[in-house]
Amino acid sequence: MRFWSYLLQRLGFVVPILFLVTVIVFVISHVIPGDPAHVIAGMYASEAQVHTLRQEFGLDRPLWEQYWISFRRMVAGDLGTSLYTKRPVLSDLITYFPATLELTTFAMLLAIVFGIPLGVISARRTNQAADQATRFSSLAGLSMPAFWVGLLLQILLGFSWGLLPTRGRVDSLVTLDHPIRQLTGIYLFDTLVTGNWAGFKDVAGHILMPGVVLALGPLGLIVRMTRSSLLDVLREEYIKTARGAGLPENRVIYRHALRNALIPTVTVIGSMYGFLLGGSFVVESVFDWPGIGLWGVNAILNLDFPAIIGATLLYSLLRIVCNIVVDLSYYFLDPQIKLAGKYEG
Amino acid sequence: MDAPTPAPTWLDQWWVGQAARLQGYRFALRRFLASPLTVTGVAVIILLFLVAAAAPVLAPYPEDAGTTTHLAQRLQPPSRAHLLGTDDLGRDILSRIIYGTRLTIQIGFVVTVLSLVIGVPIGAIAGFLGGKIDEALMRTADAFQSIPPLILALAVAAALRPSITNAMIAISVAWWPWYSRVVRGQVLSLRERTFVEAARCVGVQRRRIIFSHILPNCFSIILVQASLQVGNAILTAAALSFVGVGAQPPLPEWGLMLSVGRGFLPEVWWFVTFPGIAIFITVLGFNLLGDGLRDILDPRLRR
Amino acid sequence: MNGPMPPLLEVQALRTRFETYAGTVDALDGVSFSLKRGEILGLVGETGCGKSVTALSLMRLVPDPPGRIVGGRVLFKGQDLLALPERAMGHIRGREMAMVYQEPMTALNPVFTVGDLLSEVIIHHRGIRKAEARGEAAEALRLVGMPDPVGTLLRYPHELSGGMCQRAVLALALVCRPDLLIADEPTTALDVTIQAQILRLIRDLRTRLGLGVLLITHDLGVVAQLCDRVAVMYAGTIVEYGAVREIFHHPQHPYTQGLLEALPRIQETASRLQAIEGTVPNLFAPPPGCRFHPRCRHAREICRIERPKVITTAPEHDVACVLYE
Numbered sequence: 001m002r003f004w005s006y007l008l009q010r011l012g013f014v015v016p017i018l019f020l021v022t023v024i025v026f027v028i029s030h031v032i033p034g035d036p037a038h039v040i041a042g043m044y045a046s047e048a049q050v051h052t053l054r055q056e057f058g059l060d061r062p063l064w065e066q067y068w069i070s071f072r073r074m075v076a077g078d079l080g081t082s083l084y085t086k087r088p089v090l091s092d093l094i095t096y097f098p099a100t101l102e103l104t105t106f107a108m109l110l111a112i113v114f115g116i117p118l119g120v121i122s123a124r125r126t127n128q129a130a131d132q133a134t135r136f137s138s139l140a141g142l143s144m145p146a147f148w149v150g151l152l153l154q155i156l157l158g159f160s161w162g163l164l165p166t167r168g169r170v171d172s173l174v175t176l177d178h179p180i181r182q183l184t185g186i187y188l189f190d191t192l193v194t195g196n197w198a199g200f201k202d203v204a205g206h207i208l209m210p211g212v213v214l215a216l217g218p219l220g221l222i223v224r225m226t227r228s229s230l231l232d233v234l235r236e237e238y239i240k241t242a243r244g245a246g247l248p249e250n251r252v253i254y255r256h257a258l259r260n261a262l263i264p265t266v267t268v269i270g271s272m273y274g275f276l277l278g279g280s281f282v283v284e285s286v287f288d289w290p291g292i293g294l295w296g297v298n299a300i301l302n303l304d305f306p307a308i309i310g311a312t313l314l315y316s317l318l319r320i321v322c323n324i325v326v327d328l329s330y331y332f333l334d335p336q337i338k339l340a341g342k343y344e345g
Numbered sequence: 346m347d348a349p350t351p352a353p354t355w356l357d358q359w360w361v362g363q364a365a366r367l368q369g370y371r372f373a374l375r376r377f378l379a380s381p382l383t384v385t386g387v388a389v390i391i392l393l394f395l396v397a398a399a400a401p402v403l404a405p406y407p408e409d410a411g412t413t414t415h416l417a418q419r420l421q422p423p424s425r426a427h428l429l430g431t432d433d434l435g436r437d438i439l440s441r442i443i444y445g446t447r448l449t450i451q452i453g454f455v456v457t458v459l460s461l462v463i464g465v466p467i468g469a470i471a472g473f474l475g476g477k478i479d480e481a482l483m484r485t486a487d488a489f490q491s492i493p494p495l496i497l498a499l500a501v502a503a504a505l506r507p508s509i510t511n512a513m514i515a516i517s518v519a520w521w522p523w524y525s526r527v528v529r530g531q532v533l534s535l536r537e538r539t540f541v542e543a544a545r546c547v548g549v550q551r552r553r554i555i556f557s558h559i560l561p562n563c564f565s566i567i568l569v570q571a572s573l574q575v576g577n578a579i580l581t582a583a584a585l586s587f588v589g590v591g592a593q594p595p596l597p598e599w600g601l602m603l604s605v606g607r608g609f610l611p612e613v614w615w616f617v618t619f620p621g622i623a624i625f626i627t628v629l630g631f632n633l634l635g636d637g638l639r640d641i642l643d644p645r646l647r648r
Numbered sequence: 649m650n651g652p653m654p655p656l657l658e659v660q661a662l663r664t665r666f667e668t669y670a671g672t673v674d675a676l677d678g679v680s681f682s683l684k685r686g687e688i689l690g691l692v693g694e695t696g697c698g699k700s701v702t703a704l705s706l707m708r709l710v711p712d713p714p715g716r717i718v719g720g721r722v723l724f725k726g727q728d729l730l731a732l733p734e735r736a737m738g739h740i741r742g743r744e745m746a747m748v749y750q751e752p753m754t755a756l757n758p759v760f761t762v763g764d765l766l767s768e769v770i771i772h773h774r775g776i777r778k779a780e781a782r783g784e785a786a787e788a789l790r791l792v793g794m795p796d797p798v799g800t801l802l803r804y805p806h807e808l809s810g811g812m813c814q815r816a817v818l819a820l821a822l823v824c825r826p827d828l829l830i831a832d833e834p835t836t837a838l839d840v841t842i843q844a845q846i847l848r849l850i851r852d853l854r855t856r857l858g859l860g861v862l863l864i865t866h867d868l869g870v871v872a873q874l875c876d877r878v879a880v881m882y883a884g885t886i887v888e889y890g891a892v893r894e895i896f897h898h899p900q901h902p903y904t905q906g907l908l909e910a911l912p913r914i915q916e917t918a919s920r921l922q923a924i925e926g927t928v929p930n931l932f933a934p935p936p937g938c939r940f941h942p943r944c945r946h947a948r949e950i951c952r953i954e955r956p957k958v959i960t961t962a963p964e965h966d967v968a969c970v971l972y973e
Contacts, residue, residue, distance in 0.1 A: 020488035127380075136382055139636065143629035145580055147587050148603055148621030151610065159611035237754040243709055244749075245769045245820060246742025259759050279495045282584050286607075297588060300499055308500065315496060335759060335804045376669055 003331065007324075014320050021316045022309065023067070089310035092295060097314070099169060100284070100291030102186045104276045106207055107214035112269065115219045119226025119265075124253065126231065134223060141220035150213045150286035157209060165206050167288040170199070178202075210287040214280060218272045225268045230261040263333050270326030274319035377641050386633025393627055397446040409436035410444035410597045420613050430615035433605060434595075438615065441597035442623050448598050449579055449627055452513055456578035457571050459517035464524030465567065471525065472532030483529070486522035494519040498581060502590040509582070509598065512591035516581050520574070527570050531563045572635035576628035583624050599624045654726060655682040656860040657706075657828055663719035664698075664705045671932040675701040677884040677939075678720070680958070685827065688854055688861040690871040690892070692907075693881035696928055699864045700750075702881075703832045706862075707747055708737050724828070743773045746821035750833040752813035756805035762789075762816050763801030766823055773824045788819040793849055811842035815849070822853065829853075830862045835870070847874055868911060872896060877964070880904050883929050883939040889958075890965035900967045902944045938970070946971055 122134040157164045169187065178198045182190060188207065191200035233239065234257055242256045243249070281293030288294075292311060299307035378384055401407050405428075409415075415435030423430045429438040471482040489497070494516075501515035583600030585591035592598035594605075599620040606616030664676040675698045683689045691699050704710045705717055708729060722729040724745060729737065749755045757765060766785035767778060776784070782801065789797035792815040805813060814834060821829060831850060835843035851874055854861055863875060871878050871892060878895055880888040880903065888901040899905045906924035926943035929935055935942050941951035948970065956970045 016484065017488050020484065024488060132382060135636075139382075139632045140625075140629060143576060143580075143625055143632050145583050145587075145600070145603075145621060145624050145628075147584065147600075148617070148624065151603065151607060151617050152621065155611050155614055155617070237749060237751055238757040240709060241749065241755045241817065241820065242757065244707055244741060244747045246738050246740070247769065247772055248738055251772075256757055256760075260757070275494070281495070282587065285588065296496065297499065300496075301589065312496065312500070319490075333759070335761075335806075372669055379669070 007328065011324065014317075014324075017320060018313070018316060022313065089306050092307070093292065093310060093314055096290060096292040096295045098186055099289060100277065100280055100293055102188060103207060103210055103214060103284070103289060103291060104273065104280055106188070106211040107276060108218060108269070108273055110211060110215040111218035111222050111272075115222030116226050116262075116265070119223045120230060120253065120258065122223065122227040123230040123234065131227075135227070138220035138223040141216040144216060146213055146217065147282045147286050149216060150210065150283055153209050153213060154286070164209050169206050169290060170202055210283050210289055213286075214276060214283045218269075218276065221268055221272060222265065225265045226261065229264045230257060233257045233261045236260075259333070263330065266329055266333065267326055270322045270329075274322040277315060277318050277322075377637055380637060380640070382633050383637025383640070386630050386635075386637060389626060389630025390634055393446055393450065393630060396443055397450055400443050400447060404437075404440035404443040406437040406440040407444070409440045412595050420609060420616070422613075423615055429619045430613075432602065432616055433609065438602070438619055441602065442599065442620060445597040445599050445602075445620070445623065446627070448509070448592070448596060449624075452509070452582045453575040453579050453631070455513045456516045456520070456582065457575050459514065460520045460524055460574075460578075461567065461571060463517065464521035465528050465563075467521070468525035468528030469532050469563070472529035473536060479529075482525070486525050489519070490522045495581065495584060498585060499588065499590060502585055507590040507593060509586070509592040509596060512582055512585045515585070515590075516578055519581075520578075523574070524567070524570060527566060528563055531566050535562055569635065569639045572631065572638050574635075576631040576635070579624065579628050579631070655723075656685045656687075656725065657683040657862070658723040659702075659706070659720070660723070661720040662702070662705055662722065663717070664701055664710060664715060665718045666715045668714050673931045674934070675715070675884055675931065676705060677934075678955075679881070679884070679886055680720075681879045681886060681889055683828070683860050683862055685860050686854060686858045687877065688851070688863055688875045690875035690878040691862060691864045691881060692866065692868060692871055692878055694866060694928055696931075697881045698884040699866075699881055700832055701884075703747060703830045703862070703864055706830060707741055707745065708734075709741075739773075742769060742821075742826070743824040744826050745828045745830070746824075746826045747830040747832065748814070748817045748821050748834050751837050752810055752817050752834075753805070753837070755817050756813060758805055761802055761804055762808075766801070766816075766820055769820060770823055784823065785819075788823045789816070791822060791853070792816075792818045793845075794819065810838050811845065814838060814842075814846055818846075818849070818853075822857070822859075825857060826859070828860045828862070830864070832864045833866070834863075836865070836867075850874070868907060880907070883931065883934060885939060885955075885968065886958075887940065887968050888966065890962070894962065894965050898962075898965070900961060900965070900972060901940075901969050902946055902971075903940050906943075 118134050118138070122131045125131045178196050187203040188200070190196075191203055230253075234253075239252060239257055242252045247256070279293075280289075280291060281297045283289065284291045284293040285297065292314065295307070296311035296315075298304075299311055396403060400410075404410065413436070415431070418427075418431050418435035419433055421427055421431040421435075427437045427439065429442065432438055432441070467482055467486070471479040497519040498512070498515040501518050502512045505511035505514065582591055583598070583603070586598050586600030587604040589604065592601045594601065602620040603617055606613065606620070609616055659682065660680050662676050662679040663674065666673045666675055679698070679702055681689065681691075691702060693699050701710070701715075704715075706722055706729070708717070710717060717730060720730070724740070729740070732740075756762070760768075763782060763785055766788060767781040770776065770781040770784050771778065774781075774784075785801055786797045789800055794800050794812065794815045800808070800812070800816070805816070808816065818834075829850075834850070835846050838846065847870060850861060850863070853859055863870070865871060875892050877890060878892050879886050880895070880901065882903050888895060888899070888904045895904065896908065899908050903924070910923055924943055929939060929942070935952075937953050938944070938947075938951040938956050941947040944951065950970055954970075956968045957973070958966050958968045959972045960966050961972050
């Protein structure tokens with residue numbers, strides 16, 4: 001089927017799901033016992049002040065009415081104002097999102113670049129030493145709590161040996177001398193493109209530890225996924241055909257087998273990406289990385305409804321976008337979809 | 346010619362069936378134990394259970410697992426008296442880690458069981474009935490799944506008062522869609538098999554078909570998935586405790602210990618290191634076990 | 649049997665072993681036969697007797713682990729394939745010796761077009777340019793009787809029917825004009841009408857290209873139609889071997905006799921089908937001595953102790969049975 005109709009089909013699901021998501025989030029965040037009006041007003045506010053605040057934020061209207069108001073506003077593009085930071089939620093999101101995007105993409109790239117070759121090696125030497133070692137370390141990567149690894153690395157590389165900075169994205173001393181032009185908000189890119197070499201080094205140093213920590217889980221998963229799907233593919237008849245035709249083993253593995261094996265791996269990569277975007281808050285909080293993860297967690301802990309809804313919407317949207325991108329990549333990887341009438345998801 | 350052999354009695358048939366099954370198990374066991382990784386996993390799990398069971402006996406300072414404090418001995422480095430050091434309230438970290446195993450096991454199993462209880466029936470019904478119900482259920486699962494699990498668990502845990510019990514509920518709420526999908530997939534493929542058609546022809550009620558015929562065949566895939574996810578459940582619970590919405594003091598939960606210990610870095614390194622190692626080893630054990638289980642059960646499924 | 653020209657393929661006492669969790673299996677226990685240029689040799693036997701393992705062993709495609717070739721020689725054009733380094737073997741596979749398989753639908757990589765696959769093999773073995781390779785690919789498809797050869801180059805395997813897939817696989821095998829074609833049950837998975845077409849095609853190709861064909865099958869009818877000589881295989885050994893006409897008219901080994909008797913024939917009056925008693929032996933614990941003896945009507949004491957030697961009872965007729973010593 002044609003590419004655009006395929007794309008449209010996938011996009012058609014986005015709206016209903018997002019709708020459901022907003023409902024779920026709204027319900028959950030309003031089940032919270034505790035009165036946000038009190039939280040905002042602070043400990044010393046009088047009853048009257050709290051009451052005014054409540055009215056101001058519309059917190060005294062019935063639940064469904066509150067939902068309807070926020071929904072209408074959302075559709076219009078206004079995500080409300082954060083109860084905590086007092087800034088528009090939308091602008092908060094735009095400020096903090098690039099940091100998370102940069103960190104997550106960096107981690108994902110690390111995981112892919114190291115994970116797929118390791119998975120291939122592991123599959124080619126099944127049950128030998130290299131395989132057992134790789135399987136063990138990938139499982140280990142999946143078993144380590146990210147925050148713990150982060151803390152350990154901070155202790156070792158940051159505090160004890162002073163090799164790498166442990167907090168934040170940039171060193172303010174450096175940015176004073178070499179300010180970073182905010183082109184995309186992705187500092188690694190911005191500093192490179194503007195030739196800001198000192199800035200680049202600083203940013204790279206800061207992103208290295210959190211990036212590696214965040215990459216551990218996905219790395220483990222990618223290695224395992226690649227290994228198992230490659231092993232599956234190597235059992236197939238057409239691999240026998242390729243070998244029987246005299247093609248060298250490397251070509252058989254990397255060209256004939258891997259292309260088929262990557263199809264399920266791509267799914268995992270896609271959903272991992274979405275997962276990372278949402279799960280990065282732990283690493284962000286350990287390393288004080290100013291991303292939406294940290295921002296979102298603060299929102300939840302502070303009962304900041306508009307912010308919570310805004311953050312969740314963003315995460316869900318990202319997740320869905322990732323899924324669609326993965327589906328689209330199938331279109332290129334698996335010829336059966338290009339030609340089929342209907343794709344059964 | 347010889348006298349005709351007597352027809353095999355049901356006892357003989359049952360015995361032959363059992364013998365064949367036992368053979369199958371023996372092979373499976375041999376394969377299972379052939380991998381050193383799997384054996385390590387099993388060993389770790391067994392060790393975990395033993396430690397949890399023997400906690401009062403093993404822990405050098407069992408009272409430290411609760412609310413007792415020894416402020417005079419706060420933040421001591423590892424020493425002969427306190428092998429892993431003491432925490433900010435002077436409690437022995439080793440003892441708290443040992444008692445923490447009980448909590449961890451509880452978390453792992455409660456979360457898994459809860460998620461299964463919610464997810465499996467939903468997946469089975471969706472897969473079996475198909476059509477609009479399937480669509481509706483799966484879209485709901487989709488919606489739940491599009492919210493990153495940690496965030497969802499966090500939100501739910503924060504909504505209910507932060508406690509370890511609520512954290513467990515929260516994680517289950519975030520994870521049931523995973524099991525639903527797995528079960529639904531399996532049911533879909535089983536539904537078309539002839540033995541189900543045969544049961545339908547005879548007029549067996551739909552509910553019975555689902556529960557007595559189809560679900561038993563899902564058993565091994567559910568087992569594999571569950572064993573693979575126990576580790577994740579523990580990790581998520583630890584993460585929630587780390588952020589503050591999971592276990593609350595004075596529970597000896599390992600994630601909570603890390604969160605508190607973080608404040609005393611970098612001089613007080615032991616507070617953060619040892620509970621983390623405990624989490625790591627436990628989750629690793631479960632993951633190795635789950636992996637091994639999948640190796641022996643899955644190929645059979647494919648055949 | 650040597651003619652004035654040395655045989656294209658000569659297999660001597662081939663032994664292949666598999667080590668599994670359930671034990672060790674000698675899938676091939678001393679298999680010997682030879683194949684002349686331009687001849688079609690049939691390798692017949694029940695499922696599980698080792699026919700496919702033989703094919704894989706000749707091509708040295710036995711999965712290792714768990715399998716290994718542990719003995720014997722495979723002389724192809726005078727060279728012992730088992731002694732060759734892997735690289736040299738890579739030059740022979742696909743170029744001088746090729747194979748087609750039982751399941752044509754799964755034998756082609758789903759992510760490549762037929763043209764891509766053929767071109768790749770051509771370029772690898774002959775080093776010509778891509779455009780030329782495509783021409784050769786189309787030529788190969790024409791050779792195997794594919795309707796619309798040029799169009800097929802652009803098709804993916806799942807767009808082809810079973811018969812067309814098998815033709816494509818054949819084209820892939822013949823693209824470098826090898827001297828030996830191993831056909832492992834090439835028609836088992838196909839419809840009867842397509843079966844006939846493919847078999848006729850193989851015979852044509854033998855005549856046109858002077859191919860030597862090792863045709864592996866469990867279907868005696870196919871052997872009768874197509875093969876010049878036949879080797880009957882049982883539980884990893886060859887029990888009878890010789891010209892097709894000779895063996896079909898005067899089967900000597902009890903197993904061969906059983907196989908032929910089990911075939912229903914049109915001319916005879918209807919009576920109960922004669923099945924061979926017993927079942928295929930468990931290769932983890934094969935019967936001592938002659939592997940067929942537990943099912944043999946003429947079994948004697950010695951059959952349990954010694955493996956029967958191969959005896960030539962007539963020109964173009966070898967038997968491995970104690971009855972003929």
